[in-house]
Amino acid sequence: MPTTGDVYPLDRDQVPTHWYSVGADLPFEIPAPQPPPRPEGAADGPRNLRPQLPLSLYRQGTGTQRYVEIPEAVRREYQRWRPTPLYRATQLERELETPAHIYFKFEGTSPSGSHKINTALPQAYYYSRSGVTELVTGTGAGQWGSALAMASHPYGMDTTVFMVRSSYEQKPYRGTLMRLYGARVVKSPSDLTEVGRAALRENPDHPGSLGIANAEAIEYASTRPAARFSVGSGESHVLLHQTVIGEEALLQMGVAGEFPDVVIGAMGAGSNFAGITFPFYREGLTEDSRLRFVAVEPEACPKMTRGRYLLDYTDFSGVTPRSKMYTLGHKFAAYPIHAGGLRYHGAAPIVSAMYDNKLIEAVAYAQTRVFEAGRTFAKAEGIIPAPESAHAIARAIDEAVEARRQRRKSVILFSLSGHGLLDLGAYDQFLAGDMIDSRPSDEEIQDSIASVL
Numbered sequence: 001m002p003t004t005g006d007v008y009p010l011d012r013d014q015v016p017t018h019w020y021s022v023g024a025d026l027p028f029e030i031p032a033p034q035p036p037p038r039p040e041g042a043a044d045g046p047r048n049l050r051p052q053l054p055l056s057l058y059r060q061g062t063g064t065q066r067y068v069e070i071p072e073a074v075r076r077e078y079q080r081w082r083p084t085p086l087y088r089a090t091q092l093e094r095e096l097e098t099p100a101h102i103y104f105k106f107e108g109t110s111p112s113g114s115h116k117i118n119t120a121l122p123q124a125y126y127y128s129r130s131g132v133t134e135l136v137t138g139t140g141a142g143q144w145g146s147a148l149a150m151a152s153h154p155y156g157m158d159t160t161v162f163m164v165r166s167s168y169e170q171k172p173y174r175g176t177l178m179r180l181y182g183a184r185v186v187k188s189p190s191d192l193t194e195v196g197r198a199a200l201r202e203n204p205d206h207p208g209s210l211g212i213a214n215a216e217a218i219e220y221a222s223t224r225p226a227a228r229f230s231v232g233s234g235e236s237h238v239l240l241h242q243t244v245i246g247e248e249a250l251l252q253m254g255v256a257g258e259f260p261d262v263v264i265g266a267m268g269a270g271s272n273f274a275g276i277t278f279p280f281y282r283e284g285l286t287e288d289s290r291l292r293f294v295a296v297e298p299e300a301c302p303k304m305t306r307g308r309y310l311l312d313y314t315d316f317s318g319v320t321p322r323s324k325m326y327t328l329g330h331k332f333a334a335y336p337i338h339a340g341g342l343r344y345h346g347a348a349p350i351v352s353a354m355y356d357n358k359l360i361e362a363v364a365y366a367q368t369r370v371f372e373a374g375r376t377f378a379k380a381e382g383i384i385p386a387p388e389s390a391h392a393i394a395r396a397i398d399e400a401v402e403a404r405r406q407r408r409k410s411v412i413l414f415s416l417s418g419h420g421l422l423d424l425g426a427y428d429q430f431l432a433g434d435m436i437d438s439r440p441s442d443e444e445i446q447d448s449i450a451s452v453l
C-alpha cells in the first residue's frame with residue numbers, strides 16, 4: 001500500500017486570522033471593472049441592476065488594505081478541517097529519480113472535497129448577514145456547487161445550482177452530493193431561463209459552459225427578491241479568501257525548513273492558483289528571488305496561453321461588468337473535458353494583470369497527459385487527484401524531471417486542490433484508452449475573441 005511521505009501538520013490555532021490582499025504589494029493598479037454598455041436606445045438614468053454583493057464583500061474586492069481580518073465565526077468553521085496537510089511526495093520523487101523535493105498542499109481534506117469551501121463559507125456568512133435567504137450559482141464540475149450547498153445550510157439559506165450539462169452527465173454523484181447537502185441542482189442549459197432556452201434552441205445537445213451556467217444563475221436570481229448570485233472564482237474577494245491555503249503552506253514549508261523555487265496551481269478562473277501563490281509572492285519580493293509561479297490550464301481552454309488581454313464579460317449573456325482579463329471570449333464553448341472546473345473562458349483580473357506584467361508563467365496541458373500524471377501520482381502517493389488538480393501534478397512532474405536532467409536540486413510546491421473520488425468515471429475512461437484530447441484551432445479562438453472586440 002503506497003503511503004504519502006512526510007507530513008507537516010499545524011495546530012488548529014495556526015489557522016490564519018487574516019486573508020492577504022496581493023493588490024497591496026503589486027507595482028501596478030488592477031484596471032477597474034467597467035459597467036456593461038447601455039443597450040442602444042435605452043434611456044439615461046439608473047440601470048436596473050441591483051447590487052449583487054454585500055458591502056463587506058465588495059470592500060474586500062476593491063480595498064487596498066494588505067490584510068483583512070477573518071470573522072471569528074468563519075475562522076471557527078475553517079478550524080473544523082483546517083489547517084489542511086502539507087505533504088512531501090517522497091515516493092513520487094523516488095519514482096521520478098529526481099533530486100527535486102516535491103511538496104503539495106492537500107485541500108481535498110475539506111468536507112466538500114476541494115478548496116472551494118474556503119470562499120463558500122465566508123460568502124454564506126456575509127450574504128446571510130445582509131438578509132439574503134437563497135444563493136444561486138453556476139458550477140462546472142460541481143466542486144463549487146457542493147461547497148456552496150454545504151456552506152449555506154448552517155445559515156438556513158437555500159441553494160440553487162446550475163450545473164454545466166457535460167459535467168452533470170459525467171459526474172452524477174456530484175449532483176447527489178449537492179442534493180444531500182440540500183441544494184436544488186439544475187442541468188444547464190435549462191428551460192428555466194431565457195439564456196438557457198436560447199442555448200437549447202441553438203443546439204438541443206448543448207454541452208453547456210460555465211459562462212452559460214453563471215448567466216442562468218444571474219437571470220434566475222434576478223427574479224427572486226431574496227436571492228443573490230454567488231460566484232466561486234475570478235472575483236477579487238474570492239481570490240482573497242483562498243489565501244488561507246498559501247498562508248498555511250508558508251508556515252508548513254518553514255517547519256520543513258525549505259522555501260519553494262516554484263509554486264504551481266491549476267487555473268480555472270484563478271482562485272486556487274491565487275490561494276497557493278499570493279502569500280509566497282509577498283514573501284519572495286526580494287531582489288535575488290528565484291521564485292517562479294506557474295498557472296496550469298487545459299489545452300482545451302487556453303485562456304492565458306492563447307487568449308487576449310481585453311475587457312470582457314464574466315458571463316455568457318454579457319450582463320456583468322466587463323473586466324480586463326485574459327480571455328477566449330465570453331461565448332467560448334470549450335470541448336467538454338473532465339476537468340470541468342477549468343473550462344472557463346477568462347482569467348481573474350488580478351491573475352491576468354500579473355501575467356501581463358510577467359510576474360507569473362502559464363502553461364497548457366492536454367487531457368490524456370493530465371490523467372497520466374494523475375495515475376502516476378495516485379500510484380505513488382495513494383491519493384486520487386481531481387482532474388483539475390492533476391494539471392498541477394503534470395507540471396510538477398515536468399519540473400522534477402527537468403531538475404533531474406540538469407542535476408540540480410529544486411523545491412517544488414503545488415496545490416492539490418481537490419480529491420478525485422467523484423471523478424472515477426473519468427479515470428475509467430482513461431484506463432480504457434477512450435479519452436481524447438482537444439485543442440481549439442487558431443481560427444476558432446480568433447472568431448470567439450472577435451465577438452468581444
Ligand SMILES: Cc1ncc(COP(=O)(O)O)c(C=O)c1O
Binds near residue numbers: 115141234386419
Ligand atoms: C479541484 C479544483 N481545482 C481547481 C479548480 C480551478 O478553479 P479556480 O481557478 O477557480 O480555483 C477547480 C474549479 O472548479 C476545482 O474544482
